[in-house]
Amino acid sequence: xxxxxxxxxxxxxxxxxxxxxxxxxxxxxxxxxxxxxxxxxxxxxxxxxxxxxxxxxxxxxxxxxxxxxxxxxxxxxxxxxxxxxxxxxxxxxxxxxxxxxxxxxxxxxxxxxxxxxxxxxxxxxxxxxxxxxxxxxxxxxxxxxxxxxxxxxxxxxxxxxxxxxxxxxxxxxxxxxxxxxxxxxxxxxxxxxxxxxxxxxxxxxxxxxxxxxxxxxxxxxxxxxxxxxxxxxxxxxxxxxxxxxxxxxxxxxxxxxxxxxxxxxxxxxxxxxxxxxxxxxxxxxxxxxxxxxxxxxxxxxxxxxxxxxxxxxxxxxxxxxxxxxxxxxxxxxxxxxxxxxxxxxxxxxxxxxxxxxxxxxxxxxxxxxxxxxxxxxxxxxxxxxxxxxxxxxxxxxxxxxxxxxxxxxxxxxxxxxxxxxxxxxxxxxxxxxxxxxx
Numbered sequence: 425x426x427x428x429x430x431x432x433x434x435x436x437x438x439x440x441x442x443x444x445x446x447x448x449x450x451x452x453x454x455x456x457x458x459x460x461x462x463x464x465x466x467x468x469x470x471x472x473x474x475x476x477x478x479x480x481x482x483x484x485x486x487x488x489x490x491x492x493x494x495x496x497x498x499x500x501x502x503x504x505x506x507x508x509x510x511x512x513x514x515x516x517x518x519x520x521x522x523x524x525x526x527x528x529x530x531x532x533x534x535x536x537x538x539x540x541x542x543x544x545x546x547x548x549x550x551x552x553x554x555x556x557x558x559x560x561x562x563x564x565x566x567x568x569x570x571x572x573x574x575x576x577x578x579x580x581x582x583x584x585x586x587x588x589x590x591x592x593x594x595x596x597x598x599x600x601x602x603x604x605x606x607x608x609x610x611x612x613x614x615x616x617x618x619x620x621x622x623x624x625x626x627x628x629x630x631x632x633x634x635x636x637x638x639x640x641x642x643x644x645x646x647x648x649x650x651x652x653x654x655x656x657x658x659x660x661x662x663x664x665x666x667x668x669x670x671x672x673x674x675x676x677x678x679x680x681x682x683x684x685x686x687x688x689x690x691x692x693x694x695x696x697x698x699x700x701x702x703x704x705x706x707x708x709x710x711x712x713x714x715x716x717x718x719x720x721x722x723x724x725x726x727x728x729x730x731x732x733x734x735x736x737x738x739x740x741x742x743x744x745x746x747x748x749x750x751x752x753x754x755x756x757x758x759x760x761x762x763x764x765x766x767x768x769x770x771x772x773x774x775x776x777x778x779x780x781x782x783x784x785x786x787x788x789x790x791x792x793x794x795x796x797x798x799x800x801x802x803x804x805x806x807x808x809x810x811x812x813x814x815x816x817x818x819x820x821x822x823x824x825x826x827x828x829x830x831x832x833x834x835x836x837x838x839x840x841x842x843x844x845x846x847x848x849x850x851x852x853x854x855x856x857x858x859x860x861x862x
Contacts, residue, residue, distance in 0.1 A: 467556065469539060471530040478530055478541065480559060488563045495541055496525045498562075499552040580616050583706035589798045593617065597625040597807070600638060607638055608849040611842055614684065618811035619701060619798075625688060625805045632686045632835040635807065640841025643682040645675060646731070646739035653687075653832035669819040671702055671791050672762035674812050674836075676729040677741035681760065683839030685812045689802035693830040699808065700818040701798045704759030707790045707816075708748050718783035723748040725780055728767035729760075744771060747787060758813040761787075791816060802832075813839070 468481040476492040498512075499505065506513045528544040539559065541552045584591075593613040599606045600622065613620050625631050632650050636642050642649045675681050687699075712719040726744040733739060745760040772780045790796060802808055810817065847859055 467532075469530055469532055471527055473526060473528070476526060478527060478539070480539075482560065482563070486563070488559075490559070492525050492527045492541075493523060495527065495552060495554065496543070499549070500554060500558065501549075501552060503549070504552075581618075581705065582616050583709060584617065584619075584703050584798075585706060585796045586794060586798055588617075588619065588701075588703070589800070592798070592800070593620045595620060595622050597622050597631070597635070597805075600635065604849060605853065608846070608853070608855075611639070611846050611849075614809065614811060614842065615846070618703065618705075618814045620809045621800075621802075622807040622809060623803075623805060625807050627690050627804050629690065629833055632688050632807070632833050635809075636686065636835055636837045639684075639837050639845050641837070643836040643838050644736075645678075645682070645836065646735055646737055646741060648736035650833050650835040651735075653834060654829060668821040669817075670763045671700060671788075671816040671818040672764070673704070673760055673816055674762070675741075676745060676760050676762040676765050677731040677743050679743045681745075681758075681812065682836035683811065683813055684809065684837045684842055685817075686807055686809050686835045686837070687802070688807040688833045689804055689831075690833060691829055691831040692802065692804050698820045699800045699802060700820070701800060701808075701810065702791050702796050702816045703814065704761075704791075704816045705756050705814050707787070707796055708756050708759060710790055710796075711748075711787060715783075715786050717779075718786045719748065721776070721780055721783035722746060722787055723750055725770070725772045725776065727761075728769040728771065729762060729765040730767045731765055742767075747784070759816060760813075761816065812836070 467483070470479045470481075471477075472479055472489075475489075478490045478492065478495060479487055480490065481487040502513075504513055505511075525546065526544040527541045529542040531540045531542075532538075533540060537557075538553050538555050541554070543550055543552065593610075595606065595610050600610055610620060610622075622635065625635075629650075629652070633642055645651075673681075674685055708719070711722075723746055726746045728742070728744040731739065731741040745758075747759065747761045748756065749758040749760060751757045770777065770780065800808070843859075849855070850859065
Protein backbone atom coordinates (compact mmCIF):
# COMPACT_ATOMS: atom_id res chain seq x y z
CA UNK A 425 0.00 0.00 0.00
CA UNK A 426 1.69 3.20 -1.09
CA UNK A 427 1.67 6.37 0.97
CA UNK A 428 0.36 9.66 -0.39
CA UNK A 429 2.85 12.51 -0.37
CA UNK A 430 1.73 15.95 0.70
CA UNK A 431 3.71 19.17 0.45
CA UNK A 432 3.41 22.72 1.67
CA UNK A 433 4.96 25.90 0.33
CA UNK A 434 7.52 27.53 2.62
CA UNK A 435 9.80 30.56 2.07
CA UNK A 436 12.89 29.91 -0.02
CA UNK A 437 15.16 30.19 2.99
CA UNK A 438 13.43 27.43 4.95
CA UNK A 439 14.92 23.97 5.12
CA UNK A 440 12.02 21.75 4.04
CA UNK A 441 11.87 17.97 4.11
CA UNK A 442 9.18 15.78 2.54
CA UNK A 443 8.87 12.43 4.26
CA UNK A 444 6.75 9.45 3.27
CA UNK A 445 6.61 6.19 5.16
CA UNK A 446 4.42 3.11 4.42
CA UNK A 447 2.65 3.01 7.75
CA UNK A 448 -0.95 2.20 8.48
CA UNK A 449 -3.71 3.52 10.64
CA UNK A 450 -7.12 2.26 11.62
CA UNK A 451 -10.34 4.22 11.24
CA UNK A 452 -13.42 3.17 13.14
CA UNK A 453 -16.16 2.08 10.77
CA UNK A 454 -19.29 0.75 12.43
CA UNK A 455 -18.15 -2.14 14.56
CA UNK A 456 -14.87 -2.54 12.69
CA UNK A 457 -11.64 -0.71 12.11
CA UNK A 458 -10.66 -0.01 8.50
CA UNK A 459 -6.98 -0.11 7.54
CA UNK A 460 -5.82 3.13 5.92
CA UNK A 461 -2.50 4.38 4.61
CA UNK A 462 -0.65 7.18 6.35
CA UNK A 463 -0.02 10.37 4.45
CA UNK A 464 3.45 11.82 4.06
CA UNK A 465 4.34 15.20 5.52
CA UNK A 466 6.61 18.20 5.09
CA UNK A 467 8.46 20.21 7.71
CA UNK A 468 10.13 23.57 8.15
CA UNK A 469 13.23 23.59 10.37
CA UNK A 470 14.83 26.60 12.05
CA UNK A 471 17.62 26.63 14.65
CA UNK A 472 17.22 29.41 17.23
CA UNK A 473 20.61 29.72 18.91
CA UNK A 474 19.58 32.62 21.19
CA UNK A 475 16.74 30.61 22.73
CA UNK A 476 18.65 27.33 22.47
CA UNK A 477 15.79 25.69 20.58
CA UNK A 478 15.27 23.81 17.34
CA UNK A 479 11.94 24.94 15.89
CA UNK A 480 10.14 22.43 13.67
CA UNK A 481 6.90 23.38 11.91
CA UNK A 482 4.90 20.34 10.87
CA UNK A 483 2.49 19.76 8.03
CA UNK A 484 -0.50 20.49 10.28
CA UNK A 485 0.83 23.99 11.05
CA UNK A 486 1.93 23.12 14.60
CA UNK A 487 5.42 24.30 15.56
CA UNK A 488 7.35 22.29 18.12
CA UNK A 489 10.22 23.97 19.96
CA UNK A 490 12.78 21.31 20.91
CA UNK A 491 15.22 22.73 23.49
CA UNK A 492 18.83 21.93 22.70
CA UNK A 493 19.24 20.23 26.09
CA UNK A 494 16.28 17.97 25.29
CA UNK A 495 17.83 16.91 21.98
CA UNK A 496 21.22 16.31 23.58
CA UNK A 497 19.53 14.37 26.38
CA UNK A 498 17.79 12.11 23.87
CA UNK A 499 20.50 11.66 21.27
CA UNK A 500 19.89 8.43 19.32
CA UNK A 501 23.50 7.58 18.48
CA UNK A 502 24.89 4.19 19.66
CA UNK A 503 26.94 5.78 22.43
CA UNK A 504 23.86 7.44 23.92
CA UNK A 505 21.11 4.95 23.10
CA UNK A 506 21.14 1.16 22.87
CA UNK A 507 18.79 0.17 20.02
CA UNK A 508 18.77 -3.51 21.02
CA UNK A 509 17.44 -2.95 24.56
CA UNK A 510 15.71 0.33 23.57
CA UNK A 511 17.30 1.96 26.60
CA UNK A 512 19.23 5.15 27.24
CA UNK A 513 22.94 4.45 27.55
CA UNK A 514 23.86 8.03 28.43
CA UNK A 515 24.25 8.52 32.17
CA UNK A 516 22.94 11.64 33.86
CA UNK A 517 23.10 13.91 30.86
CA UNK A 518 21.24 16.63 32.71
CA UNK A 519 23.86 16.77 35.46
CA UNK A 520 26.79 16.84 33.09
CA UNK A 521 28.03 19.76 31.05
CA UNK A 522 25.19 19.32 28.53
CA UNK A 523 22.99 21.73 30.47
CA UNK A 524 24.72 24.52 28.54
CA UNK A 525 24.90 22.69 25.21
CA UNK A 526 24.23 24.67 22.03
CA UNK A 527 23.36 23.38 18.58
CA UNK A 528 25.38 25.55 16.24
CA UNK A 529 23.62 24.20 13.16
CA UNK A 530 20.82 21.87 12.07
CA UNK A 531 20.59 20.34 8.63
CA UNK A 532 17.91 18.33 6.92
CA UNK A 533 18.86 15.30 4.85
CA UNK A 534 16.07 14.46 2.41
CA UNK A 535 17.52 11.09 1.41
CA UNK A 536 17.99 9.83 4.96
CA UNK A 537 14.87 11.54 6.33
CA UNK A 538 16.69 12.87 9.37
CA UNK A 539 17.64 16.15 11.01
CA UNK A 540 21.31 16.37 11.86
CA UNK A 541 22.31 18.60 14.77
CA UNK A 542 25.91 19.85 15.04
CA UNK A 543 26.93 20.62 18.62
CA UNK A 544 29.16 23.58 19.48
CA UNK A 545 32.44 22.87 21.31
CA UNK A 546 31.71 19.17 21.82
CA UNK A 547 34.67 17.29 20.41
CA UNK A 548 33.68 13.96 21.95
CA UNK A 549 30.17 14.04 20.55
CA UNK A 550 29.95 16.60 17.74
CA UNK A 551 26.79 15.35 16.00
CA UNK A 552 23.34 13.97 16.82
CA UNK A 553 20.99 12.63 14.16
CA UNK A 554 17.22 12.41 14.70
CA UNK A 555 14.79 10.56 12.41
CA UNK A 556 11.97 12.90 11.55
CA UNK A 557 9.42 10.26 12.55
CA UNK A 558 10.99 10.11 16.00
CA UNK A 559 10.80 13.88 16.45
CA UNK A 560 7.18 13.95 15.35
CA UNK A 561 6.28 11.12 17.71
CA UNK A 562 7.69 13.17 20.58
CA UNK A 563 6.01 16.49 19.96
CA UNK A 564 5.20 18.34 23.16
CA UNK A 565 1.50 18.79 23.95
CA UNK A 566 -0.28 22.10 24.07
CA UNK A 567 -2.63 22.81 26.97
CA UNK A 568 -5.67 21.93 24.87
CA UNK A 569 -4.37 18.50 23.91
CA UNK A 570 -2.97 17.13 27.15
CA UNK A 571 -2.96 13.36 27.31
CA UNK A 572 -2.42 11.16 30.31
CA UNK A 573 0.79 9.39 29.40
CA UNK A 574 0.81 5.62 29.11
CA UNK A 575 -2.95 5.40 29.77
CA UNK A 576 -3.79 4.08 26.33
CA UNK A 577 -7.21 2.91 27.44
CA UNK A 578 -8.62 6.45 27.75
CA UNK A 579 -7.75 7.59 24.22
CA UNK A 580 -10.61 8.15 21.75
CA UNK A 581 -13.16 7.12 24.34
CA UNK A 582 -16.82 6.77 23.30
CA UNK A 583 -19.42 6.80 26.08
CA UNK A 584 -22.78 5.07 25.72
CA UNK A 585 -26.19 4.41 27.20
CA UNK A 586 -29.00 1.95 26.52
CA UNK A 587 -28.44 2.24 22.75
CA UNK A 588 -25.38 0.02 23.17
CA UNK A 589 -27.63 -3.04 23.62
CA UNK A 590 -27.79 -3.67 19.88
CA UNK A 591 -24.30 -2.34 19.17
CA UNK A 592 -22.00 -4.29 21.45
CA UNK A 593 -18.94 -5.31 19.41
CA UNK A 594 -19.00 -9.06 18.81
CA UNK A 595 -15.92 -11.20 18.17
CA UNK A 596 -15.33 -14.86 17.42
CA UNK A 597 -13.28 -16.82 19.95
CA UNK A 598 -11.30 -18.83 17.41
CA UNK A 599 -10.56 -15.82 15.22
CA UNK A 600 -9.13 -13.95 18.21
CA UNK A 601 -6.70 -16.85 18.63
CA UNK A 602 -5.72 -17.03 14.97
CA UNK A 603 -5.72 -13.44 13.70
CA UNK A 604 -3.58 -10.69 15.24
CA UNK A 605 -5.42 -7.91 13.44
CA UNK A 606 -8.72 -9.15 14.88
CA UNK A 607 -7.00 -9.20 18.27
CA UNK A 608 -5.97 -5.58 17.73
CA UNK A 609 -9.52 -4.53 16.78
CA UNK A 610 -10.90 -6.29 19.86
CA UNK A 611 -8.43 -4.58 22.21
CA UNK A 612 -9.07 -1.26 20.50
CA UNK A 613 -12.80 -1.60 21.16
CA UNK A 614 -12.06 -2.36 24.79
CA UNK A 615 -10.08 0.88 25.08
CA UNK A 616 -12.70 3.03 23.34
CA UNK A 617 -16.04 1.46 24.31
CA UNK A 618 -15.05 -0.70 27.26
CA UNK A 619 -17.39 -3.59 26.43
CA UNK A 620 -17.26 -6.56 24.03
CA UNK A 621 -18.73 -10.05 23.73
CA UNK A 622 -16.75 -13.03 22.45
CA UNK A 623 -18.89 -15.82 20.99
CA UNK A 624 -18.51 -19.48 19.97
CA UNK A 625 -16.30 -20.28 22.93
CA UNK A 626 -15.96 -23.94 23.96
CA UNK A 627 -18.27 -24.57 26.90
CA UNK A 628 -15.65 -25.80 29.30
CA UNK A 629 -13.38 -24.44 32.01
CA UNK A 630 -10.03 -23.01 30.93
CA UNK A 631 -11.08 -20.85 27.99
CA UNK A 632 -10.73 -17.60 29.95
CA UNK A 633 -7.08 -18.39 30.66
CA UNK A 634 -6.48 -19.22 26.99
CA UNK A 635 -8.02 -15.94 25.83
CA UNK A 636 -6.17 -13.91 28.44
CA UNK A 637 -2.93 -15.52 27.20
CA UNK A 638 -3.48 -13.69 23.89
CA UNK A 639 -3.23 -10.46 25.86
CA UNK A 640 -0.83 -11.18 28.71
CA UNK A 641 -1.36 -13.30 31.78
CA UNK A 642 -4.03 -13.85 34.44
CA UNK A 643 -4.17 -11.54 37.41
CA UNK A 644 -4.46 -13.94 40.36
CA UNK A 645 -6.66 -12.73 43.23
CA UNK A 646 -7.82 -14.17 46.55
CA UNK A 647 -10.35 -16.13 44.45
CA UNK A 648 -7.62 -17.77 42.37
CA UNK A 649 -6.12 -17.37 38.87
CA UNK A 650 -9.72 -17.63 37.64
CA UNK A 651 -12.93 -18.04 39.62
CA UNK A 652 -16.00 -20.23 39.17
CA UNK A 653 -19.37 -18.53 39.60
CA UNK A 654 -21.77 -21.21 40.81
CA UNK A 655 -24.42 -21.26 43.51
CA UNK A 656 -22.79 -22.66 46.66
CA UNK A 657 -24.18 -23.47 50.11
CA UNK A 658 -20.96 -22.15 51.70
CA UNK A 659 -20.60 -19.10 49.42
CA UNK A 660 -17.58 -16.86 50.10
CA UNK A 661 -19.02 -14.14 47.85
CA UNK A 662 -22.53 -12.93 47.01
CA UNK A 663 -21.83 -13.80 43.36
CA UNK A 664 -21.88 -17.46 44.38
CA UNK A 665 -25.54 -17.33 45.42
CA UNK A 666 -28.72 -17.32 43.30
CA UNK A 667 -29.60 -13.79 44.41
CA UNK A 668 -29.32 -10.60 42.43
CA UNK A 669 -26.27 -8.34 42.47
CA UNK A 670 -26.40 -4.56 42.58
CA UNK A 671 -24.44 -2.46 40.11
CA UNK A 672 -20.77 -2.51 41.00
CA UNK A 673 -17.20 -2.69 39.81
CA UNK A 674 -15.11 -5.65 40.93
CA UNK A 675 -12.42 -5.92 43.61
CA UNK A 676 -12.89 -2.43 45.04
CA UNK A 677 -11.09 -3.70 48.18
CA UNK A 678 -7.80 -3.95 46.27
CA UNK A 679 -5.40 -1.02 46.17
CA UNK A 680 -4.29 -2.06 42.68
CA UNK A 681 -7.55 -3.10 41.05
CA UNK A 682 -7.45 -5.39 37.98
CA UNK A 683 -8.45 -3.47 34.87
CA UNK A 684 -10.29 -5.91 32.58
CA UNK A 685 -12.81 -8.58 33.56
CA UNK A 686 -13.74 -11.75 31.66
CA UNK A 687 -17.00 -13.64 32.34
CA UNK A 688 -17.42 -16.87 30.37
CA UNK A 689 -20.92 -18.36 30.41
CA UNK A 690 -20.32 -22.11 30.38
CA UNK A 691 -23.87 -23.02 31.39
CA UNK A 692 -26.66 -20.43 31.55
CA UNK A 693 -29.36 -20.39 34.22
CA UNK A 694 -32.72 -22.03 33.72
CA UNK A 695 -34.50 -18.72 34.33
CA UNK A 696 -33.19 -15.24 35.22
CA UNK A 697 -29.53 -14.35 35.65
CA UNK A 698 -29.68 -11.45 33.20
CA UNK A 699 -26.69 -9.09 33.34
CA UNK A 700 -27.02 -5.31 33.62
CA UNK A 701 -24.23 -3.10 32.29
CA UNK A 702 -23.74 0.66 32.68
CA UNK A 703 -21.02 2.95 31.32
CA UNK A 704 -19.81 4.55 34.56
CA UNK A 705 -17.91 7.22 32.63
CA UNK A 706 -21.14 8.28 30.89
CA UNK A 707 -22.92 8.51 34.24
CA UNK A 708 -20.04 10.45 35.81
CA UNK A 709 -19.95 12.97 32.96
CA UNK A 710 -23.72 13.46 33.24
CA UNK A 711 -23.30 13.96 36.97
CA UNK A 712 -20.52 16.52 36.40
CA UNK A 713 -22.76 18.48 34.00
CA UNK A 714 -26.00 18.31 35.97
CA UNK A 715 -24.99 17.78 39.61
CA UNK A 716 -21.58 19.44 39.99
CA UNK A 717 -21.62 19.47 43.80
CA UNK A 718 -22.38 15.75 43.96
CA UNK A 719 -19.59 15.13 41.42
CA UNK A 720 -17.11 17.11 43.55
CA UNK A 721 -18.15 15.25 46.69
CA UNK A 722 -17.74 11.79 45.12
CA UNK A 723 -14.38 12.66 43.57
CA UNK A 724 -13.04 14.08 46.84
CA UNK A 725 -14.03 11.78 49.70
CA UNK A 726 -13.16 8.06 49.63
CA UNK A 727 -15.12 5.02 50.71
CA UNK A 728 -13.45 2.12 52.50
CA UNK A 729 -14.09 -1.33 50.99
CA UNK A 730 -13.33 -4.74 52.47
CA UNK A 731 -13.58 -8.47 51.73
CA UNK A 732 -13.03 -11.13 54.39
CA UNK A 733 -13.25 -14.88 54.01
CA UNK A 734 -11.67 -18.07 52.72
CA UNK A 735 -11.45 -19.21 49.11
CA UNK A 736 -8.23 -19.71 47.13
CA UNK A 737 -6.51 -18.38 50.27
CA UNK A 738 -7.65 -16.96 53.60
CA UNK A 739 -8.11 -13.25 52.99
CA UNK A 740 -8.84 -9.91 54.62
CA UNK A 741 -8.71 -7.30 51.87
CA UNK A 742 -9.01 -3.61 52.71
CA UNK A 743 -8.68 -0.48 50.56
CA UNK A 744 -10.31 2.89 50.08
CA UNK A 745 -11.15 4.76 46.91
CA UNK A 746 -13.29 7.66 45.80
CA UNK A 747 -16.27 6.59 43.71
CA UNK A 748 -15.10 8.87 40.88
CA UNK A 749 -11.34 9.05 40.33
CA UNK A 750 -9.80 11.71 38.11
CA UNK A 751 -6.61 12.13 36.15
CA UNK A 752 -4.48 15.20 36.81
CA UNK A 753 -6.10 16.96 33.83
CA UNK A 754 -9.61 16.43 35.22
CA UNK A 755 -10.67 13.60 32.91
CA UNK A 756 -12.31 10.57 34.49
CA UNK A 757 -9.83 7.80 35.27
CA UNK A 758 -11.92 5.20 37.10
CA UNK A 759 -15.25 4.40 38.68
CA UNK A 760 -14.94 2.42 41.89
CA UNK A 761 -18.15 1.36 43.61
CA UNK A 762 -19.46 -1.81 45.22
CA UNK A 763 -22.38 -1.60 47.63
CA UNK A 764 -21.89 -5.07 49.10
CA UNK A 765 -18.21 -4.35 49.87
CA UNK A 766 -18.71 -0.92 51.48
CA UNK A 767 -17.30 -0.59 54.99
CA UNK A 768 -19.01 1.49 57.71
CA UNK A 769 -15.81 3.55 57.86
CA UNK A 770 -16.14 6.74 55.86
CA UNK A 771 -13.21 9.12 55.33
CA UNK A 772 -15.71 11.99 55.39
CA UNK A 773 -15.88 14.91 57.86
CA UNK A 774 -18.87 14.73 60.16
CA UNK A 775 -20.58 17.77 58.66
CA UNK A 776 -20.23 16.22 55.19
CA UNK A 777 -21.73 12.79 55.93
CA UNK A 778 -25.33 13.72 55.00
CA UNK A 779 -24.28 15.62 51.83
CA UNK A 780 -22.10 12.65 50.92
CA UNK A 781 -25.06 10.26 51.21
CA UNK A 782 -27.11 12.64 49.10
CA UNK A 783 -24.38 12.68 46.46
CA UNK A 784 -24.05 8.89 46.52
CA UNK A 785 -27.82 8.51 46.17
CA UNK A 786 -27.85 10.91 43.22
CA UNK A 787 -25.06 8.93 41.55
CA UNK A 788 -26.98 5.68 41.98
CA UNK A 789 -30.17 7.22 40.56
CA UNK A 790 -28.19 7.88 37.38
CA UNK A 791 -26.66 4.39 37.45
CA UNK A 792 -30.06 2.69 37.67
CA UNK A 793 -31.78 5.00 35.19
CA UNK A 794 -32.98 2.78 32.29
CA UNK A 795 -31.60 5.22 29.70
CA UNK A 796 -28.06 4.34 30.79
CA UNK A 797 -28.54 0.61 31.32
CA UNK A 798 -27.91 -2.27 28.92
CA UNK A 799 -29.51 -5.62 29.72
CA UNK A 800 -27.74 -8.67 28.32
CA UNK A 801 -28.36 -12.38 28.74
CA UNK A 802 -25.22 -14.35 28.04
CA UNK A 803 -25.72 -17.60 26.17
CA UNK A 804 -23.60 -20.66 26.83
CA UNK A 805 -20.34 -20.06 24.95
CA UNK A 806 -20.37 -16.26 25.36
CA UNK A 807 -17.62 -14.33 27.13
CA UNK A 808 -18.40 -10.79 28.28
CA UNK A 809 -15.15 -8.78 28.40
CA UNK A 810 -15.30 -5.29 29.85
CA UNK A 811 -13.30 -2.47 31.41
CA UNK A 812 -13.47 -2.90 35.19
CA UNK A 813 -12.36 0.72 35.66
CA UNK A 814 -15.40 1.90 33.78
CA UNK A 815 -18.28 -0.56 33.25
CA UNK A 816 -20.49 -1.25 36.25
CA UNK A 817 -22.29 -4.56 36.14
CA UNK A 818 -25.03 -6.33 38.05
CA UNK A 819 -27.21 -9.44 37.85
CA UNK A 820 -30.85 -10.30 38.31
CA UNK A 821 -31.77 -13.27 40.57
CA UNK A 822 -32.00 -16.64 38.87
CA UNK A 823 -33.56 -20.02 39.50
CA UNK A 824 -32.21 -23.41 38.61
CA UNK A 825 -34.15 -26.23 37.02
CA UNK A 826 -33.82 -29.66 38.68
CA UNK A 827 -30.39 -31.20 38.06
CA UNK A 828 -29.17 -27.99 36.38
CA UNK A 829 -26.34 -25.64 37.25
CA UNK A 830 -25.53 -22.06 36.25
CA UNK A 831 -21.80 -21.89 35.68
CA UNK A 832 -19.61 -18.94 34.72
CA UNK A 833 -15.83 -18.76 34.84
CA UNK A 834 -14.29 -15.37 35.42
CA UNK A 835 -10.84 -13.89 35.29
CA UNK A 836 -8.91 -10.64 35.14
CA UNK A 837 -6.03 -9.10 33.27
CA UNK A 838 -4.34 -5.80 34.07
CA UNK A 839 -4.63 -2.84 31.76
CA UNK A 840 -0.84 -2.67 31.73
CA UNK A 841 -0.78 -5.99 29.86
CA UNK A 842 -3.55 -5.02 27.43
CA UNK A 843 -1.91 -1.67 26.68
CA UNK A 844 1.42 -3.42 26.15
CA UNK A 845 -0.17 -5.90 23.71
CA UNK A 846 -1.75 -3.01 21.78
CA UNK A 847 1.62 -1.30 21.41
CA UNK A 848 3.27 -4.55 20.29
CA UNK A 849 0.61 -4.99 17.59
CA UNK A 850 0.87 -1.33 16.57
CA UNK A 851 4.59 -1.75 16.10
CA UNK A 852 4.24 -5.11 14.34
CA UNK A 853 1.79 -3.73 11.78
CA UNK A 854 3.30 -0.24 11.63
CA UNK A 855 0.04 1.38 12.68
CA UNK A 856 -0.21 5.16 12.73
CA UNK A 857 -0.74 6.94 16.06
CA UNK A 858 1.66 4.54 17.76
CA UNK A 859 1.05 4.88 21.51
CA UNK A 860 4.36 3.45 22.71
CA UNK A 861 7.89 4.78 23.06
CA UNK A 862 9.64 5.05 19.71
